[in-house]
Structure formats: C-alpha cells, structure tokens
Amino acid sequence: MNLAFDRALQAELDALKAAGTYKRLRHITTPMAPEVHMEEAGDVIVLSSNNYLGLSDHPDVVAAGKRGLDRYGAGTASVRFICGTFDVHRALEERIANFLGTQAALTYVACWNANTGLFATICGEGSAIVSDELNHASIIDGVRLANKAKRAVYRHGDMADLEAKLQAVQGCAPILVVTDGVFSMEGSLAKLPEIVALCKRYGAVSVVDDSHGTGVMGKTGRGTIEHFDLTGEVDVITGTLGKALGGAAGGFVAGSAALIDMLIQRSRPQLFSNALPATVACSALAAIDVLDAQPELVQKLRANTAYLRAGLVELGFKPLDGPSAIVPIVVGETAFAIAMSDKLLERGVFVTGFGFPVVPEGTARIRTQLSAALTTDELDRALAAFGAVGREVGIL
Secondary structure, rough: OOOHHHHHHHHHHHHHHOOOOOOOOEEEEOOOEEEEEEOOOOEEEEEEOOOOOOOOOOOHHHHHHHHHHHHOOOOOOOOOOOOOOHOOOHHOOOOOOHHHHOEEEEOOOOHHHHHHHHHHHHOOOOOOOEEEOOOHHHHHHHHHOOOOOOEEEEEOOOOOHHHHHHHHHHOOOOOEEEEEOOOOOOOOOOOOHHHHHHHHHHOOOOEEEEEOOOOOOOOOOOHHHHHHOOOOOOEEEEEEEEOOOOOOOOOEEOOOOOHHHHHHHHHHHHHEEEEOOHHHHHHHHHHHHHHOEEEEEEHHHHHHHHHHHHHHHHHOOOOOOOOOOOEEEEEEEEEEHHHHHHHHHHHEOOOOEEEEOOOOOOOOOEEOOOOOOOOOHHHHHHHHHHHHHHHHOOOO
C-alpha cells in the first residue's frame, strides 16, 4: 500500500466529516417500499426514493424477475455482439419504443451508460452540442466525451440564450440540443415546446433525458414529452428502468431505427459491456405492463405529491414549485441540509439532504420524492416529523 497516498485520501475524508458534508450510506434490510427497515434507524418512511409508482416490490414485477432468472440464468457472460442477445432484450426494446412512440430503442445497463454512449457516437468533427446548464451529471459527462464537437451551455430554461447558442453553431452538423425532461434537483420541467420549435427552426436534433419524467408526467405516464403533447416530435429520448419502471437498473436510448443501429455498431458502453441482466429486463417489461393496466397509479402519485406539498406549505415551508413528483425545500448550506436530514431520520423519515457540488453553494436542499404507494397516514406522519424538525432547527 502507498501510505502517503492513503493518508492524503484520509485527510480529505476527515475534512469532509469536520465540515459536516460527509455522506453516509444507509443500509436497508427489506424491499424498497413506502416504509422500510433500516439498520441505522429502524422502520422509516421513505421520501428519498425514485420508486415513483411503487413498482419496485410489486408482486407482478418481482414474479417476472424470478421467471427471467429461472429461464435465462444470471446473464449473458459477455457483450451482446459477441455472445448473442437474449430474446427478452429484443422484446423489452420493442416495448420501450412502442411505449414512447419511437421507431426503435436500445437498452444499456444504466442510463448513465446510455448518455455517455450516445453523444460521442453521433457527434464527431464538425458537429455541435448545446446543453442546459442544469442537466444531469451523466449528460455533462456524455457531452464531454464528444470532444471533437463544438460544445455550448445555455442558461437554464433561457430560450433566448438557447437561440443565441444555436445561431452561433450554424454550419455545424449535426447540432444537438439536450435537456432533462424533469430537472432532478428542482422538480421543474424543461420548456419542451419552445425547445422543439427552436430545433426545427435551426435544423437541430432534440435530445431529452426523461429519467424523472417517465412514469410520472403525462396522462398515461409516458413522460414529459406526453405531458406537452409532443409524442413523435422529439428526436432522441434517453431514460432509465431504475426509477418508475421497476426500480432495479438499466437505461435506454429511443429514437429512429438508423440511430439505434448506429449505437449498436459504435456506442462504446454498448459494445464493451454485458447486456442488461435478463431478470431486470423481465421485471422492467412487467413494470410497463402494470403501468399500462393501472394508469390510476399516475393519478395517485400526483394526489400524494399535492398532499405533501400542501402540508409542507401549511407548516410554513416554501418548497420549490413544479408539477413533477420531486418537492425540494431549499435550506441553505450543505452541512445544515445533511444535519436536517439526519434529524428527520431520527424521527422516522428517510429523506436526503443535497448540497454542493450537486447544487450551487448556498442552495442546499431537502429533496422529497413521492410514491404512489404512500398512504395518507404515512404522509401525515412524515409531515409531523417535518414540523417538529423545522421548529427544532429554526426554519419554522
């Protein structure tokens, strides 16, 4: 062991602990659900999961995963173009494309891999990418990998700035405009109608990562694109199977047949990573089936979100506005947000405090995320904890 290197790392860790910004993993011993058992805190209400529709422990989803394991085994043991691909991967990809209204789709082991595998594949010399400044880290890293393209960042949600950036890269081809559908730290939506219109005006390709919109937004839970009645108008959609659609893992790119074929040929995370485990593919397929059969889950999620938001406002909190299932409360400094989340955990509510560098300095927040599976009783108990902690720390 290089002791000097190890001591330097430990010094940095000690500094994080001293500043109150050190992150601790919590250990859950039960399936992800509205209430879980945590080694560090006992039984707690979960307001910190992306399990938006409550499908991560749904009997049909779990049973489908078990059948997949029995039928296909643990995995392919290699990458798809070398060892072959299970028929369930094809079935899932066809189902995702049909679900989102695109010609084709391709799965990855995570949406991070999908985003980092997309941009470098299709953006070479002479291309350009214009990205919202609050886009997810996976988009940022994916755009960085496209290092032969011109790259620009537009101010969050500022359509005049986006148009100026598009004017500056005219002559490049292709030009991509990429945005989150739902911004995960804000709970706000991209201005997709304006973005799509600008892309058409300037001949750009529209790319939307709808990881926090799929299963949440739109009349039938098909996401932010459905919410704005833009199905078929967005060129490329990336997303995850690890949030509303089963909660296990996996990501995807959906778009034209030519795009998906090119990703199969050249996308490095696809070429050099094993396929999505078959058990996850099967459970994700079942999750989409449950959503289609029970669209009322989307309405229950919205009702729960409205209930918690109204309760927080009544207590005196000022959560950020937004139509998604993310309800953030800005509290100031990172250490304060983490300390507040620790106090909420002591009162039986698991919710995470986020600070710099995830969000800008001084805008640390408690980010609550709702699930359709939460009951009114659980929400009332959570609100009682928020009220007690808010008074204890001096916010209320």
